[in-house]
Amino acid sequence: MILSYFFDSISSLWLQLNNVDYEITVVLFTVSLLVLAGAWTAWISKNTPPLPPGPRGLPLVGNLPFLDPELHKCFQTLAQAYGPIVRLQLGTKVGVVISSPAAAREVLRDNDATFANRDVPELAMDAVAKGHSDIVFSPHGPGWQMLRKVCVREVLGSATLESVYGLRRREIRNTVRYLHSQVGSPVNVGEHMFLTALNAITSMLWGVTLKEEERTRIGVDFRVAVAEAMELLGKPNLSDFFPGLAWFDLQGLKKQMMGLVGRFNKIFDAITDRGLGLDGGKESRDFLQVLLQLKNEGDAKTPLTMTQLKVLFMVLPAVYFAGVE
Template identity: 30%
Template sequence: MWIWQDLAARASRAAHGSSLVGTVTALVVTTLLIHLLVVYQRRQKLPPGPWPWPVVGNLFVLNGRPHRKLQKLAATYGGLMYIQLGERRCLVVSTAAAAKEVFKKHDQAFSSRPRSLVLTVLTAGTYRSLPAAPYGQYWRQLRRLANTRLFSPATHASHEGIRHGEVRNMMKVLVEESQKGTSTINLKKWLTGVTSNNMTMMITRNRYFDIRDKNQEKRGYDDVLRRSVDANGALVISDYVPWLSFITKLQGWEEYLLGLQRRGREMVAKIIEVDNHKRREKDVTKDESYVPDMVDVLLKAPLDDAGKPLSDGEISSLLLSLINAGTDTTATTAEWVMAELMANPDIREQAQAEIDTVVGLDRLVQESDIPNLPLLQAIIKETFRLHPAAPLSVKRESHEPCVVSGWSIPTQTELILNIYAIHRDPNMYDNPDVFRPSRFLEHPEVNPLSGHDFFELIPFGVGRRMCPGANLAYTLASLMVANLLHSFDWALPDGESPATMDMSEAISFVLYREKPLCLIAKPRRPASLY
């Protein structure tokens, strides 16, 4: 009898287990069907794009080299593509035609910024900085200050002596180092020294760093700068799936960013010395011949029509954002230029011959020479095209609904401008992966500084959120490269050749070279020239 009871009990448990499995299966299937239905209905009025996974959506595309992943997806779905990043909607622009369609008609609609943990911590939750501020009155006031006071044509011209002084200083030290003949030169280190000191000279009229990189303070500065830039391109899961914030905490993101914020503030406080500027302004015995620097300008500049001044914190935040944006990016661009010229020695020799003809042998290259160097300009443009400093623009966000190419785009849709893909758009460029400066000799009218006319070349972004220091970056990169070519013959280290050069990219918000460019320099001009 007990045997039959045991068999009956087992059958009951099996039936119960089968029922439980069936219930779970039905729940999973129902959930997936609801997910598919919701996604399908949502996407009816949105541009095409890859199907999102539950919870995370298409978030995987932001890992690794997102500019390349998004470029590959755009080849399937088109230049205007929709992706789901966790709980956030995102529009990806990957062709010149799509960029023109979006920004000619809807630039203002997409002129805000999405919130993120990185920006929240680095701005102490205020978002009161030029890159991070949402679209509105405060941002417009900051942008007006940048355009009319910090980077106006008159201000840019007044800083020409600073740029020449820093380039001359670099050339002098490079000549001394090359004459030792002991080792190769890490070119990126030297270029970063020029861009760093150029920024601090503009801000405070002080050369803050030893270009030879012998002191700990400069190495600390470089570290803060690199980490700040990298943080802006980091994938923080809680930005996209808030209920997964425990993962962000386990990763230690907030503590890391707070430490970075503290180090950045300490660094900029040493550089700008607001209190010293205020004391000098009140000093009745001050030198009347003193030329105001950026800190002086910002202390006097009204933030709005009512005459409200910027606070010390706002000045620090604004100048720190300019240092972050204008130092490593310009040095990285110049390094890529030299790398491409080392990989293409015939073009390098042509560029040197052009500079020698225009400039001569007894002086350094001046900014006034650059318009007379069409090949150099084409080389710089081609490098901007192949190696944009920021391959993906800082994300924008729509602050109002709009219709783009017939698609209904709702408010709070993020926008990613894939500059890397746009610059390799096969509809705009033949052999887009090949370094060929002659394409810009054939079309010299293409202007990367325009921001609203030539969407096939937009290294500094487009429209209202375009980099305000674009003219400075273009001028300084051109000046550094021209003088490096004019003053030195360059060679690769033993064992390397143009055909075997490593042109790999590092994974970051900025398109760094994975392997720093180390070269041998042989002076072409007497040391007395410097």
């Protein structure tokens, strides 16, 4: 009985000492982590240029919960409180809002080359920016300058637009005939004007290359794919604010976008098969024939690749609308 009591006392004392050592170890480890985190934060702050003033945000999400859906009003309020240049913490990313004409002129005109590169949305990266093949999100450099030259001088140049004048006129006449046939019936004019513009764009893309039935069929597929892509790109994407979550594709947007990219590739392959077999020396040429000729006659230092042609076809509707505006 006495021995049993003695051993029980020794065991209880041993466990208490172990628990004390464990608690001390946990406390020391926690304090060490806090000290290291503080030192790391101080070092980062010391070696990072100061950011503009801005509202304090919450951990992880930053200022996202406090942004008003009417962003222009929200930014106006922030500018009144913090000045013309405001910093916002958007998840794990930092955004800077420029709200004065002088600051905008400094960024967009005087130092445009410095601020030319931009943050690429995850869906755009998957769809058009992979390998820096597009004109919208490519970094400033020889490749981007070549794509800009192609769009401004060749695709949107006066000579090319004049050569596809007949294609635009054909689509406008088709719309006028349709509206005339609907006399006495309600018509959504805005919707038909948008469809006319999009039909004119697709006609300029491949209106000479494809025959009537094939042009209509592929044009419908292309318009549907463009509309779906624009809708996807306009949806809020968690991966844009938390890039670490991009691999998980929590909203399934990446999967949908990759499906659209496959459809664009099929459309492009179908029309390039026709375009490669045509004579590029015709007076009336569409954008496809112009781009194929540029690819064959391109600069050896910055050649126009087939991947870039595909991406241009995906973004040309937006580029054309921007050029018209």
